[in-house]
Amino acid sequence: MPRYLQNVWIALLMFMGLAWLELGMGVTGSPVITAALAVFMLVLSVVFLLVFERKAFCRYACPVGRTLGFYSRLSPIAVRPQLQSTCDSCKTMECYHGSQLIEPCPSKLVVGRFSENTNCLSCGNCVLSCPSKNVSWQLRTMDNEAKKAGTPGWDAAWFMLLLLGITSFHGVTMIPQWGEWLQQTAAAIGETGQYYFSFVAGMLASSALPVLVYGIAIAAANVGGQGLTSYRKLFGGFAFTALPLAFAYHLAHNMDHLLREGGDVLRLLINPFGIGIKPLTSVERHDLMMQVVAPESVVFTLQAGFMVLGFWLAVQIARYQARRLMPGDGIAIRLKMMLPLLAFFAAITAGNLWLLAQDMEMRF
Ligand code: SF4
Numbered sequence: 001m002p003r004y005l006q007n008v009w010i011a012l013l014m015f016m017g018l019a020w021l022e023l024g025m026g027v028t029g030s031p032v033i034t035a036a037l038a039v040f041m042l043v044l045s046v047v048f049l050l051v052f053e054r055k056a057f058c059r060y061a062c063p064v065g066r067t068l069g070f071y072s073r074l075s076p077i078a079v080r081p082q083l084q085s086t087c088d089s090c091k092t093m094e095c096y097h098g099s100q101l102i103e104p105c106p107s108k109l110v111v112g113r114f115s116e117n118t119n120c121l122s123c124g125n126c127v128l129s130c131p132s133k134n135v136s137w138q139l140r141t142m143d144n145e146a147k148k149a150g151t152p153g154w155d156a157a158w159f160m161l162l163l164l165g166i167t168s169f170h171g172v173t174m175i176p177q178w179g180e181w182l183q184q185t186a187a188a189i190g191e192t193g194q195y196y197f198s199f200v201a202g203m204l205a206s207s208a209l210p211v212l213v214y215g216i217a218i219a220a221a222n223v224g225g226q227g228l229t230s231y232r233k234l235f236g237g238f239a240f241t242a243l244p245l246a247f248a249y250h251l252a253h254n255m256d257h258l259l260r261e262g263g264d265v266l267r268l269l270i271n272p273f274g275i276g277i278k279p280l281t282s283v284e285r286h287d288l289m290m291q292v293v294a295p296e297s298v299v300f301t302l303q304a305g306f307m308v309l310g311f312w313l314a315v316q317i318a319r320y321q322a323r324r325l326m327p328g329d330g331i332a333i334r335l336k337m338m339l340p341l342l343a344f345f346a347a348i349t350a351g352n353l354w355l356l357a358q359d360m361e362m363r364f
């Protein structure tokens with residue numbers, strides 16, 4: 001793949017585009033358009049497979065693959081060598097080439113030579129193919145990888161930050177106030193009928209707001225750090241802190257979905273072909289989803305727990321990144337640098353907690 005395409009800008013554009021199609025255009029309500037989109041993604045991935053090497057579509061273009069790839073950097077379980085020295089002296093590299101019985105690594109990774117979980121699918125091929133039995137799934141802390149990571153490129157930094165913005169925006173579109181805000185925006189720009197432009201304006205503003213606040217926090221951190229590290233390095237290095245904040249909200253939001261819609265899984269398993277079942281009306285569907293299997297207070301307490309975890313991980317990653325970015329400087333300078341970031345984490349966490357505390361309006 002040419003170097004100018006070896007970044008995640010395409011994945012980021014597709015991620016924003018799919019979010020717009022789902023939330024703004026409601027395409028998931030149409031089986032035909034949903035199927036057409038799935039076919040489009042399939043064709044695109046096949047074209048990438050035919051033209052480029054090393055699973056280029058998954059690495060650089062797939063919005064789902066990249067979202068999972070970034071989140072996997074927080075995974076508490078990772079495939080790693082037991083002894084680094086064994087991999088260092090290995091000449092045969094069955095994990096990469098495969099063995100007689102086991103397929104090669106589908107992501108073309110050599111165990112012992114990668115430190116990022118991003119492209120590892122945890123398929124376990126290398127665990128089986130390594131003749132030295134040197135590979136295993138290992139436990140680690142959730143901040144282990146992000147706190148040690150180097151400064152990412154602009155593309156990865158923007159992906160992590162917009163992941164945070166879009167994730168929260170997804171929640172914004174489900175609260176009762178969203179319709180009102182959309183109407184106010186439409187009135188302000190004189191839009192009537194379908195609020196396409198108002199939606200795009202709301203989506204861009206809502207997604208960009210966390211990035212803007214982050215950018216201001218980084219500028220303040222730069223001042224606190226007496227300008228000893230460049231703005232670009234601080235912007236990239238601290239962007240990893242957006243990952244746990246986004247992941248925490250993602251988990252908290254989807255836990256609510258799971259508790260409301262999880263019953264459907266059981267009904268599906270009991271009657272997979274829906275024999276004798278009539279389609280529900282929107283009202284019936286809404287009523288069904290309002291029946292949460294646990295009391296609202298318990299659900300919110302669990303959600304708040306996720307948010308606290310996200311905040312704590314962000315602080316840990318920021319601490320280590322501050323030390324990496326300004327290794328020779330004293331605690332006082334690093335503290336001054338971190339204060340604006342702590343304010344940013346607190347603002348995002350408070351905003352997301354507020355979102356979680358609102359009623360959710362389900363989309364059908
Ligand atoms: S995992 Fe096994 S096969 Fe792969 S480099 Fe290490 S020792 Fe060699």
Ligand code: SF4
Pocket residue numbers: 079095104105106107108109111119120121122123124125126127
């Ligand atoms: S678990 Fe699978 S994807 Fe990950 S390094 Fe091993 S073979 Fe490759």
